Amino acid sequence: xxxxxxxxxxxxxxxxxxVSQLLGLTLLAxxxxxxxxxxxxxxxxxxxxxNVHPLCMVLGMVFLQGDALLVYRVFRHEAKRSTxxxxxxxxxxxxxxxxxxxxxxxxxxxTKGIPDMYSLHSWCGMAAFVLYxxxxxLGCGFFLLPGASSSLRxxxxxxxxxxxxxxxxxxxxxxxxxxxxxLLFNIKDSYRHFVPEGVLANTLGVLLLxxxxxxxxxxxxxxxxxxxxxxxxALSMDFKTLTEGESPDGGxx
Amino acid sequence: xxxxxxxxxxxxxxxxxxVSQLLGLTLLAxxxxxxxxxxxxxxxxxxxxxNVHPLCMVLGMVFLQGDALLVYRVFRHEAKRSTxxxxxxxxxxxxxxxxxxxxxxxxxxxTKGIPDMYSLHSWCGMAAFVLYxxxxxLGCGFFLLPGASSSLRxxxxxxxxxxxxxxxxxxxxxxxxxxxxxLLFNIKDSYRHFVPEGVLANTLGVLLLxxxxxxxxxxxxxxxxxxxxxxxxALSMDFKTLTEGESPDGGxx
Numbered sequence: 001x002x003x004x005x006x007x008x009x010x011x012x013x014x015x016x017x018x019v020s021q022l023l024g025l026t027l028l029a030x031x032x033x034x035x036x037x038x039x040x041x042x043x044x045x046x047x048x049x050x051n052v053h054p055l056c057m058v059l060g061m062v063f064l065q066g067d068a069l070l071v072y073r074v075f076r077h078e079a080k081r082s083t084x085x086x087x088x089x090x091x092x093x094x095x096x097x098x099x100x101x102x103x104x105x106x107x108x109x110x111t112k113g114i115p116d117m118y119s120l121h122s123w124c125g126m127a128a129f130v131l132y133x134x135x136x137x138l139g140c141g142f143f144l145l146p147g148a149s150s151s152l153r154x155x156x157x158x159x160x161x162x163x164x165x166x167x168x169x170x171x172x173x174x175x176x177x178x179x180x181x182x183l184l185f186n187i188k189d190s191y192r193h194f195v196p197e198g199v200l201a202n203t204l205g206v207l208l209l210x211x212x213x214x215x216x217x218x219x220x221x222x223x224x225x226x227x228x229x230x231x232x233x234a235l236s237m238d239f240k241t242l243t244e245g246e247s248p249d250g251g252x253x
Numbered sequence: 254x255x256x257x258x259x260x261x262x263x264x265x266x267x268x269x270x271x272v273s274q275l276l277g278l279t280l281l282a283x284x285x286x287x288x289x290x291x292x293x294x295x296x297x298x299x300x301x302x303x304n305v306h307p308l309c310m311v312l313g314m315v316f317l318q319g320d321a322l323l324v325y326r327v328f329r330h331e332a333k334r335s336t337x338x339x340x341x342x343x344x345x346x347x348x349x350x351x352x353x354x355x356x357x358x359x360x361x362x363x364t365k366g367i368p369d370m371y372s373l374h375s376w377c378g379m380a381a382f383v384l385y386x387x388x389x390x391l392g393c394g395f396f397l398l399p400g401a402s403s404s405l406r407x408x409x410x411x412x413x414x415x416x417x418x419x420x421x422x423x424x425x426x427x428x429x430x431x432x433x434x435x436l437l438f439n440i441k442d443s444y445r446h447f448v449p450e451g452v453l454a455n456t457l458g459v460l461l462l463x464x465x466x467x468x469x470x471x472x473x474x475x476x477x478x479x480x481x482x483x484x485x486x487a488l489s490m491d492f493k494t495l496t497e498g499e500s501p502d503g504g505x506x
Contacts (some may be wrong), residue, residue, distance in 0.1 A: 118444060118446070118447055118451065119451075120429060120432055120433050120455045120458040121433065122459040123455055123458070123459065124429070158474070158475070161473075162469075162470060162473055170462065171421050172426075173425075176373060176377065176429075178425055179373055180374060180437075181433060181437065182431050183372075183373070184434065184438075184441075188437075190330075191371060192367065192371050193368070193371075201373070202373045209423065209426075216419060217415060
């Protein structure tokens, strides 16, 4: 492998990333259209406070989480440290927005006297949020703070990548459950007659799946993974020399 | 890499596979307990026909599909052809069982005068089934029938693997949606009071996710992938020689 790769992206990657962003913006617009057209819109101190929940969860736990996962594919020729910081900042922003969405539904439940955390949607959603927060803290601890050794980072990285994609999938599943709950609570009797609100919300579900599918494809395609830059390879060789006593010219300890 | 690997499995693989099977059997038992204890059991020509649907979908689209995905990790030292046939047979069985489950829900809807295919669950579930059938047909066409060239198989294989895992995830998501629908149709008012049926069905959802997580982990862990056997490496070298005019001793065409 040649470390000094040209700065071009692999064929097709840009097109897939563009499609993911188009899907992401469309699913945000569809969520807005559903809440605005059929659910009275969004407001904090009002009976509409509940509607902040789906908007924040789709924005934070799906769109921003998905985009945070994509940064290593999109900014493949930037310095790793900058990309890592962007990855952490986007995930952090996603967590803050998701937290606002969670506060909204708990406050709305309290106002209306509805118990919390009884449904499969709430179990999946809360598990996704808590594990996502844990994953973010572990990620910062291992990869951003200086404490972890290179070999420890190397051992943790595959777990971080697997759980990152698994949590993204769980977040999308939780959104689909939330859509189904909202429809069955609000339009249970007319849903079966293919009323426009039902079809629109189902379409939002399909868009969420499509976004997840495209992001998942970009992330898991082997030849689209971020190649190490020339200076990273050199650094890694220096580090190996320092820690394992090997010299770059092949001498051993 | 050494082609003549010893027949031992990698450390940890057997334990993860055992956990996956324990989870799989537990989720089947939980589905049976839910339907038997709270939904009157299962029967074909009766008002209980609907209950055939969740049982078949959990058995076919989750348990058997998951086990079919695992065969290349479990039977890692068997001949590739036998493993491939087992992979296809298990997926085929899963499809037949899922088809019975789909017929059950359509017939049950017809008897009760309920429209079909209006919910997000039905959209996701039908998409999962149709794409799974398509994936199976393509898999048989590319990998079991003799027509496809080695290079065509090599190009299709990563897509087959990605869509295989994605369809497994979609199948689990469709099951979670089905659980939520069943609960909101049957115990909408008591669900919020943490009644035993609701907690049991939520637990089934968590078990489905846990099964998916463990199977997904086993499938995607790099060092657990099936290594090529010595005779497969030799065959592949012979094939390369025949098709590309290269001789194994390094001579070119």
